[in-house]
Amino acid sequence: MKYKKISLPFDENFISSIQDNTKPTIIVSIFGKSSLASKSCKARFVNDFYDRPIFNSSLVQATSNSKLQSSIECFYDEPGGIIYLHLTGSFDSHSITQNIDELSTEIEEKGFLRVWSSLKYNYACSLLFLFNVSHILVLTNPVPVFDTSYLSYFKALDCSRSKFLNAIKSTLSKIPNVSTSWLENARLCSPRLLFYYETCPNEFKKKKQSNGPCHPGLKKAEHSLEDQIYCILRKRRIVSNISTHSIFAIPANQEYVFMDDSPDQILDWDEFLTNSLINLCNSSSVEIKDRFIDCGLEEDSIEKDFLNKSHNIKKFLFDHIDVAFKKGFDDNIGRNAITIPNYFEAPAFSTWCQVANEMYNLFVMANDLDEEAKIAMETLRSFLDIDTNFSERRCRKVQPIAMAAYQENLPSHYNRNYHDTKVAQALSVFAQHARGPLLDDYIQILVQDCDKFWQSGRQMCETLSLTGNPCTQPLHKGGTVDGPIKEPEQDDNHINRDELLTMEHSSSVMYLSACNCGHKQGTREDPFTIRTANYDFYQIMANDCVCGCLDRINFPVFQPSTQDYRAAQLFAKPPVIAGRKNSAGLLHTPTQMGHTQVLSLGGVFASCHSVDPINEILGEASRNRELPDRQGLTSIELTNMQKNEDTISGNQIVIRVTDTDGDSKEKSLVRQPSTTEYLPGMLHTESPNSLLPQFPSWSLVCLGSSCLYSHNIGLQETQHPGFLNSTAYLLPWDVTVRLEHHPRDRYWNSDKNKINSSPIQRGRKTKGSREFSVKIFIGVEYECPRGHRFMCSAPDKILTTAGNGIVKENGNKVSNSDMPLYFPCPCSSAPLMAQLMRIHVVTPKAPVHVTLNPMVQPDENGGPIFVTGFDAPIELTQMILEYLNLIMFSYVYAGDRGPYLPPKEPSQSQGKLLKGVYSVAEATTENNKLNI
Template sequence: MKYKKISLPFDENFISSIQNNTKPTIIVSIFGKSSLVSKSCKARFVNDFYDRPIFNSSLVEATSNSKLQSSIECFYDEPGGIVYLHLTGTFDSHSITQNIDELSSEIEEKGFLRVWSSLKYNYACSLLFLFNVSHILVLTNPVPVFDTSYLSYFKALDCSRSKFLNAIKSTLSKIPNVSTSWMENTRLCSPRLLFYYETCPNEFKKTKQTNAPCHPGLKKAEHSLEDQIYCILRKRRIISNISTHSIFAIPANQEYVFMDDSPDQVLDWDEFLTNSLINLCNSSSVEIKDRFIDCEVKEDIEKDFLNKSHNIKKFLFDHIDVAFKKGFDDNIGRHAITIPNYFEAPAFGTWCLVANEMYNLFVLANNLDEESKIAMETLRSVLDIDTNFSERRCRKVQPIAMAAYQENLPSHYNRNYHDTKVAQALSVFAQHARGPLLDDYIQILVQDCDKLWQSGRQMCETLSLTGNPCTQPLHKGGTVDGPIKEPEQDDNHINRDELLIMEHSSSVMYLSACNCGHKQGTREDPFTIRTANYDFYQIMANDCVCGCLDRINFPVFQPSTQDYRAAQLFAKPPVIAGRKNSAGLLHTPTQMGHTQVLSLGGVFTSCHSVDPINEILGEASRNREVPDRQGLTSVELTNMQKNEDIISGNQIVIRVTDTDGDTKDKSLVRQPSTTEYLPGMLHTESPNSLLPQFPSWSLVCLGSSCLYSHNIGLQETQHPGFLNSTAYLLPWDVTVRLEHHPRDRYWNSDKNKINSSPIQRGRKTKGSREFSVKIFIGVEYECPRGHRFMCSAPDKILTTAGNGIVKENGNKVSNSDMPLYFPCPCSSAPLIAQLMRIHVVTPKAPVHVTLNPMVQPEENGGPIFVTGFDAPIELTQSTYWVLRLPYVYAGDRGPYLPPKDPSQIGQGKLLKGVYSVAEATTDNNKLNI
């Protein structure tokens, strides 16, 4: 006779290889837990039945099953008509140890309860298959203790099986040779459950393998354990008097608990294999063929095997014999006789077809209908108690957490406030929620909070040019030149067509003075450069005298067509693009003690031979020195050459020559565009041919120089907002030296004024004239509260003595880089003040004071913002001028936000070289009224 082992599902070759497919068959299924040394084998007693390692691993191959998921092996005893099913996997110690790395990584990713729940569910599906295709079920355990963890499996199988009845009937109806009774009852019988324990208490265990009777106390222990198991199953209502109503049955008049009292097995696997090989070689009843798994036994099993007083073979075959002879009838009670019992021993071929279909239904879960899917979910929910508890608990706590989020909510709020409220809700949720679904419900809670926030409560949050977010509800419309922050959109997509149209507003108000500083007014936080640097001051000019004052207009875009547009700017090189004032107008005045010695020229400054551009931009700009200088006039170029050639002590001598006509023509080649305008502010990295639509600077003339009295300072009525003792300008004494005789009538007509002026007394030297002029300058800072003050040095606020006398002069201001931001000394919470105005009172002399302001708002390089003039701005004599600087500096990459921390005030600066002196000519800048 032949013995074959195969894994489910069966293939057609295996079924066709059976000689007698119509022979009645009894199915015995073995499941449970195994020890580590058993290597996932729970059917060792079956190996003993046939004296072959049927369910053990091969002698030369690896372990037969090391998978963590459940699998079912099948061995068919064709002569005896018995099918053994062996379930391995989840609860076998060897399988868990072999897959510990995979299991650990999965637990780390999903959590222990989730992974364990999945393993239990897969194991329960395999059990559901065994309970529907078997006659006898053997539950094994390494130690003689009833494992109560199986109670939850039995209860789950009993609850879910009733929901599979229609699916089972439908499946059986499609298989040929399935009896009507089988289809109606949906299973072969109510299977018997037997309990096999691999060991017994030590006092009952045999010391060696003999045929001697078992210990007298062993039977009592088995019967005692039977009573305990029966009581537990009855109280849990897993079994009942009518076996057909239960998932399985307990035999009424037969033993169903067996404790193996055999001596301890050899724990060393190598020793076991060696002994097995020796026994195999000494055996004469085995003929070895090609495969060890297929062997042919010539002799019968020893005759006295079943006569032993206590062995598993006799214990199991007593139940198998009953199944073959009359079937099982395990009903008890007064209704046991009236209720018929169903039992069927199917043909092996038919059973194989049914087993395949049931395996696909329960284990593989292929092509499930809706009813079967519901049944599977029922099995999962009944089995997974932890998940059910977690779900109920989380559902109960979630409304409480949402109420914590909704408490005291404003009409609309920003992302930071939303995140704070979400964190508060999560804190409440985490205090009460438990279980494996905690993370899932946290995600649901966050999504619900986001949905509530995005359904009409979301704030716009578009940043202004000063860094404040828009506080309006989420809306469309509104122009902005700063960084645009798109609204948060997760799974809840916002319909922007339903949003209101409104302008941006941060609800932040500032107090600022007008162009001339005579009037203060409140201003909204700007979102566009035009609003910040132009529109506000135009509105203030309508209510102030500065709208009627003389002014110098800055270069702006002049369109020549109706369809003009903003230029498309691309990435700029990290060096200055070659504007005239960026290369030729950065100068450092030479210090001469408390005065400065200047020589007059067409465009005049004094500087050392070191190029200031290179000091600011580094080596990269030096490579562009030649093309930059090609755009200068001959006077400028000659002056630069002389600066490099003639240095006498601390004085610089400049020879003045007339401007070459050809050079003037070259300077007129670059004309600004009349069809495209610069979309931002003008700086040294801007294209040469583009101008902005509006000026960000303002230069107005308040009137005659007599408006300022150095003894009184700036009056509060004319210049409101100044802090005490800071409303004064600094005197700046400049010594002017003329190297040649006056070349025009202007010098001749004013010759007597220079000699007779008490302030501008000069002395004649051979071939030159030298005289001194006094200029008053002031660097005004303004904070968001409207506080204004002057600085006398880059790190010092101007202060006066007790009698109101200013002891400081303007040398430090004129010869140093002035910080763009400075801490305001106001008594309340200090704010950061910004450099906003430059005050200049020009002398009554035949010279022009010139201004060439350049602002670099970024500490580590970056663009330098300029006025747009190709030459320094010449101011008229004996007048009071106020230069208003931009309120916001915005480059091609966005605005430069003012610092929030007073320690960062050094990040921007007004470059030195702002003030200079030029000779008075007849072609000066004209005032625009």
């Protein structure tokens, strides 16, 4: 005879290899938990039945069921007509230890409850298969204690079985030779559940292997455990009086609990290999194949007195198998037990194999499930996943509360930071009450709901201004922003931008700033464009101030020659304007001969004795005149100091005077700017040579005669509002000018007596040279966003006066140092950062010109240097009187890569005004400028 073992699902070769396919069979399924030493084998007693390692690993095959997922092995006793199904996997200690690394990784990714729930669900699907294709079910356990964890499985299988009835019947109807009663009941019978315990209490164990009777107390212990199990199952309503209404039945008049009282076996691997080798050598009919194992032995090889033992598992199990073969199971009890017919069927082997394959695909593999079967599977999962169900119900209950916390006291629209704060508040409320494995999933849902609520008409624009403040308007379309700072990336909420309102950007931040001349202060909105920041505001202020009546210089701007002009496309990094570096390593632009920009202020005031010079200016607006613009911006070449240069040593300026002849004068190459394309940003050293901006970002005006400024009084509050106490003073800068040789120019000759007689310009003659001193008053003004203004006397010091109002400091540090672009304002304990906005200069009454060449580098770590656009320093000229001049710096500095935001803290990078701003040049009638 043949004994065959195979794993499910069956193949056609295995079914066809059975000689008698129509023989009735009884199916016995074994499931439960196993100890680590048993290596996932729970059917050791089946090995003892046939004296062969049927469900143990052989020397050729690897240990079965090394995976965490459940698998089912099958052994068919063809002579006896018995099929044994052995379920291994999830809850076997050996399987878990073999896959502990994979399991740990999965737990880290998904969490313990999710992984454990998945294992339970797979195991329950395998149990559902066994309960639908078996007659007898044997639940094994290493110790003689009822494992109450199976109660949840039994209850889940019982509740979900009704959901699978239609799917089972539909599957059975497709298989030939399935009886009508089998089709109607959707199973072979109400299977019996037996309990097998691998050990018993120590006092009941046999000292050695023998066929003698068991301990007297062992039977009593088994019956006591039977009563406990039955009581538990009845109270949980898993079993009932009518067996057909339950997922399984408990025998009414037969024992169903067995405790193995055999002495402890030595489950050593070496011993197992030795015994297996001996068994294989003693049996000559062993045949090992790839898919299954055929073990052949004679029928009389089974121990003849095995069934005669008073207490053994074979007798215990075969008593139930005999009942199944003879009359089937009838486990109904109670008064209605006789009236309710019982159903039992022992199918043919081939028919059962076909049904088993289909049921395996339905329950275990879950292939080609219809909607009803999917719903049934989800029902089974919900019955098993108690933790998940509790978590889902709890999270659903708490989510509206957390959403209400988010919506509490919300403004009409708000920005991303406020939204994130409210989301964090909602998550805090949610985390206080929500529990379970679905917590993370519902957190994501809550965040998505908050995002949708925010994006449904409550989202703020948040486009950044040139000073770094976000737009506080509702999300809208329209509005202009300069530089690469664009509207922030919006979430994927599919907003229809056509439905948005059209409006300009506004950050709702207001600043207080002075006009170009500093005579009037006004509020200004936070700018979003360079034109608004550096030009439009000051043009508006000039309408209500004397700025429009004062003499000024026009800076180079774009002059279109056609209506079809456009902004230049700066895709690549523009070339750097050439220049030379001074001793400090900073860029210095050499002055070209014959290209000095001149601001002539002579003749503006006939006398400085007017009671109110400002009113006089306003009354004589016709005197205002603007000089022609410099239309050419030449490229500055890198050169060394040559002849006709001025040399500076400390506060002494050496001017080498030479004759000039207009006929022999070298003419510099003037590169004409473009008249069809303009520079989209501000002019700096990395801008293309041929492009000019549409509007100037600088301003230089003459405030009037120097009598407007008294060094004892300083700048008057009525004329220059906003200055802090004792800071509205200019610094005296004494400069010694030395001529290399006597000038041949008639201007120097005509003013010879003036120089000798001037009290502040006393000179002395030397061989081939002449020295004289000039006094220039300079002031570097800073202005904070609140409108407070003050002067600095050094790069790190605010100008202060003595108690009698006398300025003891001079302008040496200011003129010979890099001045910071931003300086902390002393107006508050948490200082605001004031910005360098103006330079005040009082020109001397001498045959020299004061020149200005401001260059600003907003980023101290490198980057472009912003310049005025002239190819030479600007000359402040006069003919008779001294004058008070003022140059206005840009409010915002923006390069090709966007604006340079002002620092929030004094410790941050502050930018700088490069030294070399002030200088003195020879005053000539031909308007020639000698290099310094």
